[in-house]
Amino acid sequence: MKAAEPTPDFEQFRAELEAVERKIAGEIDPGIRAMVVAGAVFLLLISLVLPHAGHARGFDVLLSDAAAAAEHIGLPSRVFVWFTTVFGIGFSLLALITRRWAFSWIAAAGSAIGSVFGVLSIWHRNTPEPGNYHGAGPGIGLIIATLASIVLTFHWVRVVWNRTSVHLAAEEQRRIVEAKAEEVRRRRLFGED
Numbered sequence: 153m154k155a156a157e158p159t160p161d162f163e164q165f166r167a168e169l170e171a172v173e174r175k176i177a178g179e180i181d182p183g184i185r186a187m188v189v190a191g192a193v194f195l196l197l198i199s200l201v202l203p204h205a206g207h208a209r210g211f212d213v214l215l216s217d218a219a220a221a222a223e224h225i226g227l228p229s230r231v232f233v234w235f236t237t238v239f240g241i242g243f244s245l246l247a248l249i250t251r252r253w254a255f256s257w258i259a260a261a262g263s264a265i266g267s268v269f270g271v272l273s274i275w276h277r278n279t280p281e282p283g284n285y286h287g288a289g290p291g292i293g294l295i296i297a298t299l300a301s302i303v304l305t306f307h308w309v310r311v312v313w314n315r316t317s318v319h320l321a322a323e324e325q326r327r328i329v330e331a332k333a334e335e336v337r338r339r340r341l342f343g344e345d
């Protein structure tokens with residue numbers, strides 16, 4: 153008897169094996185990238201207390217308080233800080249703690265969009281506003297947060313698309329068993345047994 157053929161003993165455990173396979177497929181193993189991601193999240197946290205423009209810190213931009221209004225913080229900066237807080241910090245920490253593939257996908261997508269808004273925020277701070285108003289340029293916090301978002305995007309995308317050999321072997325084994333079972337059903341249906 154071949155190892156890949158379904159047997160009655162195997163059939164009784166099929167549901168359990170498929171549940172374990174789904175569980176494994178829903179998990180990630182970031183490996184050493186976990187340290188890089190954790191470092192980037194830490195930089196994002198630090199960037200919230202550093203100035204983003206003039207005297208407006210990241211928390212000021214996040215909360216849209218008087219310091220942000222005094223520095224004429226625009227929409228790209230506000231959106232960027234929210235994206236880095238929710239996706240770059242929040243979902244990245246969730247993905248690292250739970251090791252769930254879905255959270256890492258959300259962190260990757262949110263960080264990618266946030267990176268675009270980060271670059272737009274830097275550009276916006278370097279462009280004069282209507283009325284020839286020249287405000288403060290991009291602060292160190294904005295630059296660090298943008299670079300950290302780009303690093304997060306790169307590493308989360310690599311983690312999300314990286315399939316371990318265990319995932320690939322389980323999928324291949326499942327395909328072989330299903331193909332053999334289909335062949336047995338086809339032969340029984342057409343009386344070739």
